[in-house]
Amino acid sequence: MATAIRSGIRSTDELVRYGCDKFVVVMPNIPSDDFTRRLHQVSDAVHSTIIPGHEYVSLTACVGGVRIHGETVDEGVGRAAQLLSRAKAKAGTVVTDADSIEAFQSEKPLVLIADDSEMNRAILSEMLKDEHCILEADNGRVALDMVDRYGDELSLVLLDIVMPGISGFEVLADLSRRSGIDNLPVIMISSEDSDDAVLRAYELGASDYINRPFDSRVVRRRVSNTIRLYAKQRRLTNLLSQQYNERVKNSRMLIDIMAGVMELRNGESGRHVTNIEKLTELLLGYLVQRSGTISLDNEERSTIALASALHDIGKMSIDDAILNKPGRLTPEEFEIMKTHTTIGANMLLELGSHHAGNALMEYAYQIARWHHERWDGKGYPDGLKGDEIPIAAQVVSVADVYDALTSVRVYKDAIPHEEAIQMILDGKCGTFNPLLLDCLLEVQDQIAETLARPADVVAFPTI
Template sequence: MSKQKVLIVDDSEMNRALLTDILEGSYDVAEAEDGAQAIEVLSQNDEDFWLVLLDIIMPGIDGFGVLESIREHQWSNRVVVMMISSDGSPENINRAYSLGAFDYISRPFDAMIVHRRVENTLMLFARQDDLERRVKEQVVEQQKNNDLMISILSHIVEFRNGESGPHIQHVKGITELLLQHLLAMTDQYQLTEDDIQLIVTASALHDIGKVAIPEEILNKPGRLTDEEFAIMKSHSAIGSQMLLDLPEEQLASPLISVANAICRWHHERYDGRGYPDGLVGEEIPICAQVVSLADVYDALTSERSYKKAFSHEKALSMIIEGQCGTFNPLLLQCLTEASDELAAMKGIG
C-alpha cells in the first residue's frame, strides 16, 4: 500500500529537514521552499497530496496567501492544511482557521506530538473519505435498483400495450438527446445534468396509466371510435393519479414529482390543444414537453397494431409541419439539429 503524501512548505531549509526527518518514515514527503512553489506543486498534483504542513512567515507569498489560493481553487476539498509556525498570536491563529486551516502547531514543538497530530488528522480524513465513498456507492446502487424497478414496471405496460419493448429505451434515449441539445442551446430552463438524468429516468413511466385501459382498446388494429379515444386519453390523468396515491413520504421524491408531470402532461400541446388540461406554452413543464416530442417521434417511426412505421424523414416532416400537434419551437430546432443522431439511434433513414 502506497504511503500518504505530505507537502512541507517552509522557507527555512533546516525546518523542512527537521519535519521531513519526523515524517518520512510513515509518509511520502515532498517539500516547497516558499508559497509560490507550494501553489505550483499543488496546481500540478493537488489530488496526490493528503496534507500540507504550512509555515506562515515566508518571503513573497506567505502562508495566508497559500491558504487563500487553496480555497480559491477548492483544493481544500481534497487536501488538509495544518499550520506550523513560531507566530502563535491569536490574530494569526484565528485568521488561519477562517481561511480553512484544520490545525495549528506552534514552534517550538515536540517531534512525537507533531507526528501524532499528523497521524490522527490523516486517520480522521481517511475515515471520512472512506465513508463518503461508501455513501456514494450506496447511492449508485440505490439508483440502479430504482432504474430496475422503473424498467420492470414500464415494460409491463409495454407488454400489455402490445408495443415493442425498445419503445421505453427509445423514449429515454431521445429524451436525453433532446435535453442535451436544449441545454447547449439556451439557459432558459436552467437545466443541470442531474435534472436531465432525472427526467430521462422518469420518462420511462410516461404511459403507466395505460394499465387501466381495456386491452381491446389498447391493441385495436383499426381507428378508435370517439368513445374509445376518450377512454384512451384518460391514461394520462390515471397515470398521474397512480403516482399521487403513493405514500406521502414518497411523494416528496423529485423523481415522483417529475414523473407525475410527465404522466399527466405529455399529451399537452404548445398551442393549448392537447389534453387533459389544455395547458398552453410554458404552462407545460419542460420535462413533459420533451418527453411528448420523444414519444411522438418514436411512435411515428415504429410499427404499431394500427399502422406501419414511417421513415425518419417523413416523421420529422410530419412533426415540423404540425401534423402531430404544435410543439415548442426551441424543441423543434433541437429535433432538427439532432436529426442524424436520431436516425442513427433508431437505425433508420
C-alpha cells in the same frame, strides 16, 4: 472521428456519441488482452486520420477504458471518464483500470497559472513547483482550452485579471456559466486591490483573491488550503453521489418491471420505453444548453429520463379491446383511451403520497398526466398551453411522438427518420415548444444513430 473509432473496434461493439467530442464504446464479452489492444487501435486510428484540406493537422485520442463487473453501464462510464481525464493529463494516451492506480495517486496536484506576464508565471511557478505540478497559460483563451483539456485532473487555477484578448473576469464568467468552478477552485491574482475588483471576482465564483506583489508564504498556504478544501468537498460529493446512484438502481429495477408489464400488455415493442428514455435525456441536454432560463443538472435530467418510462402507466387500466385494436379508434374509444393520462397520474399520485418530496415521482406524475398536452393548448387532458406545460412533459411528448411515428404498426410501415422529423417540425403531430423543435433539429443525426431499430419490431399506436 466516428469512422476512425469504428475501424478499431469489432462489428458487434456499440458506438455512442457522449457529448460534443466524446464517444462511448460498449464492447460485450471482450477478452482482457483484446480489450487493451482494441483501445490502442482506436487511438492509433484517430491519430492517423487525415482531415481533407487540413492535411497537416494531427488528431489525438485520449482513451479511458474499464471492464464492468456487477455494475451498470452508467457506473462504468463514470469510471471511464475519470480514466479519460488521466489520459488527457498524459497528453493523448490510453489508460485502463488495469494500469497502476498508485502511480496516479502519487502525483502532485496539478495547478494552472494563467497570466500574460512571463515573469509573474515564473515567480508563482518557483513558489509552488516543489509541491505541485505546474501548467502555464499566457492568455485567457489558452487557459480555457487547458481547463477543457485537463478537466478533473486540474486541482486549482491561479488566474490573472488583466490579460490580452479575454480577461480573467471573462474566463471566470465562462467557467461559471459552464459550472466549471463547482469542482475547480479559481484564485484570482492581480495588482488591482480595489473593493470593486475583489467583489466582482467573488461574485463570479472565485475561491480567493491574492494581490501582487506575492508573498511566497501566503501564496503557498492559500493554494494548499483551497486545494484541500475542494478535495474534501469532492469526497463528500462522491459519497452522496454513490448513495444517490444506489437509490436510482433500486428505482430503475422497479420501473423496468412496471414498464415491462405495460409493454407486454399493450403490445408495444420492448424498445419503446428505452427509446423514450434515451431521446428524453438527449433533448434535455441540448435544451438546457440553448435555454437561458431552464436549469437542470445531470441528476435532474437523468431523473426525468427515468421517470419517462412511466409515461403510459395509465394504459394498464384501458380495456384490451381498445388498447390493442389494430385499426383506428372510434371517437368513443378515443375518449376512453385519452383517460390513460389522468388514470396514470392518479396512480402515481397515490404512490407518491408515500414518498413526499420524491423528485422521481413528481416528474413521473407530470409526464403521465401532461405528455399529450400541446404548445397551442389543443392537447389533453387539461388543455395546458405554452409554458403551463411542465418541461419534463414537453420533452417526453416530443420523444413519444417521434418513436410512435418511426415504429412499425399493424396497419402501416414505419415512417423514415427524416420524414418523421419533418412531420414534427411542420406541426403535423400538434404544436411543440419552438425551442424544443430547434433542439430536435440539432440532434436529429444523433437520434438516427442512437435509436436505430430492427426492421421487424412491431409497436401499437401511441394515442
